[in-house]
Amino acid sequence: MPHALIIILFSEVIQSITLAYLFVLIYSWRKYVIFREDRIRNAWIILIIIQLLILSGALLKYFFITGRFPLALSLTLLLPVPFILSNMYQDWKENKNSNVMIRWFFPVTVILIIVASLPSLNTFTGKNHYKEGGLWVKQQIKSDEKLLSTDIAVTYYAGRNPYNRVATESWTGMQSYGREDVYRILKNNRGKDFDYIAISVKKKYKGQEKEIIKLVGSPPTKRLKNQFGDELLIFKKDKTRSSVK
Numbered sequence: 001m002p003h004a005l006i007i008i009l010f011s012e013v014i015q016s017i018t019l020a021y022l023f024v025l026i027y028s029w030r031k032y033v034i035f036r037e038d039r040i041r042n043a044w045i046i047l048i049i050i051q052l053l054i055l056s057g058a059l060l061k062y063f064f065i066t067g068r069f070p071l072a073l074s075l076t077l078l079l080p081v082p083f084i085l086s087n088m089y090q091d092w093k094e095n096k097n098s099n100v101m102i103r104w105f106f107p108v109t110v111i112l113i114i115v116a117s118l119p120s121l122n123t124f125t126g127k128n129h130y131k132e133g134g135l136w137v138k139q140q141i142k143s144d145e146k147l148l149s150t151d152i153a154v155t156y157y158a159g160r161n162p163y164n165r166v167a168t169e170s171w172t173g174m175q176s177y178g179r180e181d182v183y184r185i186l187k188n189n190r191g192k193d194f195d196y197i198a199i200s201v202k203k204k205y206k207g208q209e210k211e212i213i214k215l216v217g218s219p220p221t222k223r224l225k226n227q228f229g230d231e232l233l234i235f236k237k238d239k240t241r242s243s244v245k
Contacts, residue, residue: 009055013074016070016071016073016074017074018116020109020116021077023109024084024085027084028084028087034084035080047076048073051073051076054072055070085109085110088105089106091106092105092106127153128226129230130232131153133154133157133232133234134154134155135158136234137158137196138157138159140236141158141195142195146193146195146196147194148182148185148191148194148196148197149182149197149198150198154200158196158198182199183215186212186215186216187215191215191216192237194237196235196236196237197216197234199212199232199235200232201230201231201233202230203228203230203231212233216235218237220234220235221235221236
């Protein structure tokens with residue numbers, strides 16, 4: 001796997017579990033307190049390897065992974081964290097009168113975890129812009145108009161059934177398509193069959209925006225951004241303009 005793909009995979013996983021929990025996992029691995037029973041620890045490692053293989057396959061196929069892709073791996077990695085923290089607390093309680101490092105290690109770790117968790121108090125997933133975008137489309141779109149979206153949440157809030165099968169020329173699929181399907185539809189000039197197009201762009205893939213605008217053929221009618229800098233671009237197709245072309 002090229003170095004760039006490894007970096008993408010690593011950064012997505014770290015972003016998902018946060019540096020604080022990564023620190024806890026590294027510490028506990030060095031101290032040999034992650035699932036002390038070999039049978040349980042080996043099963044945990046096998047699950048991690050399986051998830052890594054799945055993610056690597058997705059990365060090789062699509063050359064990007066969205067925030068939800070590494071979710072299963074992140075949850076698997078975090079499985080031992082409650083037990084690790086419990087072990088750390090017991091060590092701290094028994095040795096809290098020892099040297100300064102031992103006395104402060106556990107409290108500082110807890111503070112780091114709390115600080116890392118603070119952004120989630122503002123929003124659970126950072127996808128409120130999907131809801132806002134979907135509701136905006138719902139106010140604009142007519143019953144006979146079609147929506148093309150990379151995200152099921154947008155389709156749902158737009159008042160459309162994301163699992164309702166629709167036909168587009170010779171291609172049949174859901175109203176919410178995978179990102180690769182949306183790109184294929186736009187590249188094959190089938191985007192003209194849709195009245196509204198909603199495409200999400202991650203902050204780190206900002207360079208895709210120009211390509212998307214070029215494929216759609218017009219600038220976005222509305223932009224919505226979350227606290228991480230990710231954007232939802234909503235395009236309203238101008239039928240009059242399209243017919244002139």
